[in-house]
Amino acid sequence: MAETAPISADFAPWEAPDAKPIIQFKNVTKRFGDFTAIDDLTIDIFPQEFFSLLGPSGCGKTTMMRMLAGFESPTEGTILLDGQDIAPVPPNKRAVNMMFQSYALFPHLSVSDNIAFGLKRDGLSKDKIADRVEEMLKLVQLSQFASRKPHQISGGQRQRVALARSLAKAPKLLLLDEPLGALDKKLRQETQFELMDIQEKTGTTFVIVTHDQEEAMTVSSRVAVMDHGKIIQVATPQQIYEEPNSVYVADFIGDVNIIRGTAKRADGDHVHITFAADHAPLIAATKRDIAEGSEVALAIRPEKIAISTEKPEDRNNAIQGKVLDIAYLGNISTYHVELPGGAVVKAQTANTRRVHRRSFTWDDSVWLSWTDTAGAVLVE
Template identity: 75%
Template structure:
């Protein structure tokens, strides 16, 4: 059975659930969001990713109705949100602090918003029980927030946010308070819950790994603008700019001058008197322009002898080694003083490390291993 790929953004017939249309937000003379246009679709798990102060939380607060738009429009299901107060939007927001009521039990915390909506008791009971099942909290229903773990409190906040069946759930750094192992486990729970409920999730995070794990699409932001929106694999493998390549994961950036070689091939002259590196790209570069090769450490092979068939190879000396359990990262200094990071997987337990500090090694990579970027 072939599984259909979820990609409504590629279907011109699909109507977006959320539309940012030329949205600008100013605080006094400071522009937090700068003429931003972006569509988000129903059932998406959409991540806003960027450093502190890039505008991602401002975007979320405008969606929730806590900030007004200075210029432009935000539409939710085709309706302009400008005049709609936060409590009347089909939107719920889950805060980093979870904001649970400490004197209420887990069950009462989840029921709180439904009681305020004056939901009939039988419906309310059924809905709270459904949320408890969804978040696997049935056993903790009568406990107070201080009697459960951080990960369980995070799930209570999620259950409470979903209880009113919003069209859209906004998550502001929702896993920031959890330790690394728990955060990783909870990421998969979040994805599972999002899939089961079919609610559109928009998550704000500065954690690249988190956004790459949970999101259907990632929007990388900087200084009030979206620099690139794409699926996690595209963002990683085909960054649109140096900023994106550098912000997501580990990368080597080699600067040089581009010279055409073949149909979509270029030679990148990176150092006087050194053999140029070769790369393929669908981009059209002008002869002699400045260009960059962005290449991930795991795409670079490390060997003792010069590989016969490699189009790109360079000899260097290991100046540092980071042992990360599942892999080792070698920092290799090549002629001209540039340091290249290369990674190898540690597939065998307790095998003697093949390379050590000060060893001379060859680095090599294929024609398509690196992305060629202009800026």
């Protein structure tokens, strides 16, 4: 298999009007009896993307993957792979491979024979199989373990064997169903970067199903956040985090404070948000067209909120409260601050010094402040 050109830093085919998708869901609905798992879904996925389907259990992400693999068929609508309707194509004839969370390795076969299994079933010559297996072993850095059985290697290495086997037949599309779920946290984080490196080297389009927000944000070119069979937002990880299109997405991805209130248009791209009778309105920048008097939510990430003992003079948004709780997480500390009305807002500070005395402790009176652009204004 020839190596593809590296994916460039400005890789964004979804923004190019003439880019051709490799996968197209067109008004796809999937029902199981009275239950609608996928509801009139339309989406394009492009070649060389590392695309994540993210959402809670039962949101439809695994059903989408199973339809791509050929294990389920749409009730309505069409799924195209490279412009071809794949409904009549059986799973073993599709240019699609799937890697399962369990890895599904054959325990009685060596690492090499596990990788070669699909190639042998396709009737390739011994020389071609040997060359391809060697290429895959080098790709996943397991050449020295070629003769070992799966039980003789670590969990992370078994994961790489499963990946090599999935890529051996050079599929156009690789589906990964919670591929790192069996690994411990540290190994999982290391393997995420290995997956990204392998995907870039092969140029294969990866579609991954995960419920792990951090994993999706790390590996993906784009993330589709799903709920009840619908895609709520599809965007780059940065856009999903910084510019969520709904309270659901803001709340699902990472940690967030949601302050609800009533919006009043201000000068330029700003709105004033009245959230408490005894407090000055909050000021927030937004490009959204917010109608006067709309009920809105201001979503602010804890790391974007500053905490201080004195009221800052250089910020429009400042609220006084009392430290209710403190979570020390090593690299950061999260302060839970109770506001006069009883609402609790979280603010984070980086622990940049090895040994330090906290500037604030339980029951201290503190000021929380943030810039006009720190939060996202969302219409309820």
